[in-house]
Amino acid sequence: MTDASWGFRQKARMFAAVCSCLGAIGCAVGPDYRTPLLSLPGQWSAADAKGPRKTAGLARWWMRLDDPLLNALIQEAGESNLDVATAKAKIRDARATARRSSAALSPSLTGSGSAEQARSAVVQGISSDSASQIQEGFDASWEIDLFGANRRGAEAATREVEATEDDLQNTLVTLLGDVASYYIDARAAQARAALARRSVASQRKTASLTKAKFEAGSAVAADVANAEAQASNTEANIPNYESTFATDLHRLSVLVGRDPDALAKRLAKAAPIPAPRGELSRGIPASVLVARPDVRAAERRLAESTASVGKAEAGLYPSITLTGPITTTGQRLGDLAKYSSVAWSLGPSVTIPLFDGGKLRAAVALAKAERDANFSAYRAAVLKALEDVENAVVSLAGERRRTASLADSAKNYRQASELSQALYDNGSSSFLDVLDAERSLYSAEDSLLQSRASVAKDYVALAKALGGGWDGAVDSAKPEVVDADVGPRLASPQ
Numbered sequence: 139m140t141d142a143s144w145g146f147r148q149k150a151r152m153f154a155a156v157c158s159c160l161g162a163i164g165c166a167v168g169p170d171y172r173t174p175l176l177s178l179p180g181q182w183s184a185a186d187a188k189g190p191r192k193t194a195g196l197a198r199w200w201m202r203l204d205d206p207l208l209n210a211l212i213q214e215a216g217e218s219n220l221d222v223a224t225a226k227a228k229i230r231d232a233r234a235t236a237r238r239s240s241a242a243l244s245p246s247l248t249g250s251g252s253a254e255q256a257r258s259a260v261v262q263g264i265s266s267d268s269a270s271q272i273q274e275g276f277d278a279s280w281e282i283d284l285f286g287a288n289r290r291g292a293e294a295a296t297r298e299v300e301a302t303e304d305d306l307q308n309t310l311v312t313l314l315g316d317v318a319s320y321y322i323d324a325r326a327a328q329a330r331a332a333l334a335r336r337s338v339a340s341q342r343k344t345a346s347l348t349k350a351k352f353e354a355g356s357a358v359a360a361d362v363a364n365a366e367a368q369a370s371n372t373e374a375n376i377p378n379y380e381s382t383f384a385t386d387l388h389r390l391s392v393l394v395g396r397d398p399d400a401l402a403k404r405l406a407k408a409a410p411i412p413a414p415r416g417e418l419s420r421g422i423p424a425s426v427l428v429a430r431p432d433v434r435a436a437e438r439r440l441a442e443s444t445a446s447v448g449k450a451e452a453g454l455y456p457s458i459t460l461t462g463p464i465t466t467t468g469q470r471l472g473d474l475a476k477y478s479s480v481a482w483s484l485g486p487s488v489t490i491p492l493f494d495g496g497k498l499r500a501a502v503a504l505a506k507a508e509r510d511a512n513f514s515a516y517r518a519a520v521l522k523a524l525e526d527v528e529n530a531v532v533s534l535a536g537e538r539r540r541t542a543s544l545a546d547s548a549k550n551y552r553q554a555s556e557l558s559q560a561l562y563d564n565g566s567s568s569f570l571d572v573l574d575a576e577r578s579l580y581s582a583e584d585s586l587l588q589s590r591a592s593v594a595k596d597y598v599a600l601a602k603a604l605g606g607g608w609d610g611a612v613d614s615a616k617p618e619v620v621d622a623d624v625g626p627r628l629a630s631p632q
Contacts, residue, residue, distance in 0.1 A: 166286030167455065168448020171441045174513065176520055178423045183528055195419055196429070196606035200318055203412035203594065207404065208321050211394055215317045216310060216608050218395030225306040226614040232302040236295035242288040245280035245460075279461045282486075287452030290445045297442035304438060306614065307431035311607035317393050318598045321412070324386035326591035328408040330584055331379035334372055337580040341369035344559070344576065348569065361569040368573055372580060411590050414597040418604060420531070426523040429605035436512070436519040443509040450505040453498045456490040526603035534596035541589040548582040555579045 200212050216222065283289055345365035351357035387405055388398035427433055491498055558575040561567035 165284065166289065166448060166452075168286070168290060168451040169444055171444040173437065174440070174516065176427075176517065178427075178520070178524070181422060182420060182531065196601065196604055197609045199418060199601040199606045200314065200598075202415050203318065203597075204415065205321075205409070205412045207409070208318060208412060211321060211390065211401075212314050212317050214394040215313055216610065216612075219313050219393060220395055221309050222306070222313060222612075223618055225302070225309040226612070226616075227618065229299070229302045229306060229614040230617070232295070232299040236292070236299050239288070239292045239295035242281070243283060243292060245278060248277045277461070277463045279459060282458045282460065284458060285452040285455040287449050287457075290449035290452060294442045294445035294449065297438050297445060301435045301438035301442065303614075304431040304435035306612065307607055308435060310612070311431060311602055311605060313393065314607055315598050315602040317390065318412075319595050320386045320390045320393065322591050322594045322598070324383050324390065324405060325409055325411045326587060327379045327383035327386060329411055329587050331376055331383065332408060333580070333583055333587060334375045334379065337576070337583075338369055338373045338376075341365065341372060341576055344572065345369055356565075357569065364569070364573055368577060411587065412594050413590065414594055418597075418600055418606070420527065420604060423524055423527075426527065426605065427520065430519075430523045431605060431607070433516070433519045433523050436516040440509070440512040440516045443505065443512045447502070447505040447509050450498075450502040453501060454491060456488055459487050459489070461487060523603065523605075527600070530596060530600035530603045534593065534600055537589060537592045537596050541586065541593055544582065544586040544589050548579070548586045551575065551579040551582045 200208060281288065345362065345368075348357050348361050348365045352359060352362050387401055390405075391398050391400040394401070421429070427437075555572075555575040555578075558567060558571045562569060562572045
């Protein structure tokens with residue numbers, strides 16, 4: 139390191155130290171943020187007061203659906219989903235903005251240097267002379283944050299970083315719930331299609347037996363037609379179930395960040411509709427303030443807008459900026475270290491807002507209006523969270539009771555169908571009784587499958603409402619696009 143470079147660095151450190159001392163005496167204007175105290179109920183509604191007391195935590199709630207393939211898909215979605223990638227990019231954006239805002243608190247130093255060679259000569263060649271000049275220096279500038287405008291700006295940027303991190307968690311909560319819900323729908327569509335095929339086979343068998351009886355003279359043509367019609371009517375449901383399954387399959391594939399048909403082979407083999415075990419721990423209503431990432435993000439944006447009010451109000455006051463150059467000049471590089479070759483000047487400039495047509499006060503009013511809007515948004519997020527939990531609890535409890543009733547109904551209709559068929563074979567009942575029993579059995583079993591799927595989806599909805607989501611590490615620092623050859627180079631022709 140040359141003596142000149144050492145000298146310049148010492149002067150730069152001195153300038154920064156002076157600026158830091160001046161900045162320490164600055165004050166702040168505008169409101170200091172305080173987390174709002176909201177009035178919340180002490181417990182959830184009595185509708186679930188008699189529910190099971192054995193509860194489990196929210197971490198990895200999907201594991202209690204006992205489906206290894208679903209677990210694998212959720213893992214893949216957390217790592218590859220494109221909405222998650224977008225949320226990560228927004229975090230990097232917010233962090234870069236925060237670093238830029240924090241930089242305003244520090245002095246700015248810009249270095250410069252030049253070298254010149256001059257030569258003069260007499261035309262007739264009598265004499266000639268040459269001279270050189272080397273100059274180094276830097277320009278310094280720093281705005282003294284007397285009223286905290288830059289500190290409020292840095293504070294607001296930091297709160298936005300925290301909000302975007304909560305946005306990422308909220309994206310994961312929504313994603314994992316969507317993956318589970320679409321998977322449940324896909325398995326339900328498979329199960330309903332399989333039930334329809336079994337029912338069609340049974341109804342076709344009944345139609346064949348009826349046709350044989352008709353040919354033997356113990357049945358009428360209307361019975362044969364009714365039997366065939368019922369089988370065809372049941373069979374008509376199968377394409378709808380297959381279409382629903384394909385649609386759910388495509389959505390699941392996209393959720394894990396792959397092309398729509400990527401999961402076709404993995405889901406081709408039918409599997410039972412996932413059935414949740416145990417109860418999710420709901421805590422108290424106030425727990426949603428910390429458990430729900432969307433509520434946390436709304437609160438952080440309220441803090442951000444509060445800091446922005448202070449930044450806007452600081453604009454109403456004078457600002458002071460210290461500026462000045464430091465240069466050294468010599469004919470040789472070694473001369474730059476000599477004190478006699480150094481020149482510097484440092485002085486303040488003051489800016490006082492006198493008349494701007496109300497622009498600055500309008501900025502304050504705008505910041506306050508945005509803060510009020512974010513306060514209302516935070517309160518709305520809290521109320522929505524409470525509503526989501528209450529609705530999910532009621533839906534899950536009600537659907538479980540409905541499933542139990544439908545299971546009894548399907549069992550009884552199965553017995554009724556078997557008895558009606560036996561009585562018809564013995565000639566003790568009409569064929570319409572058989573058809574009605576078969577139709578009722580199919581309807582009851584199909585409703586039971588739908589109810590089981592609804593129980594699983596209500597369980598997922600409750601997990602989402604309580605803020606259950608990804609509990610693994612999330613690396614938001616890694617960019618999706620890595621640029622190469624970004625240094626100076628010859629421009630390529632366009």
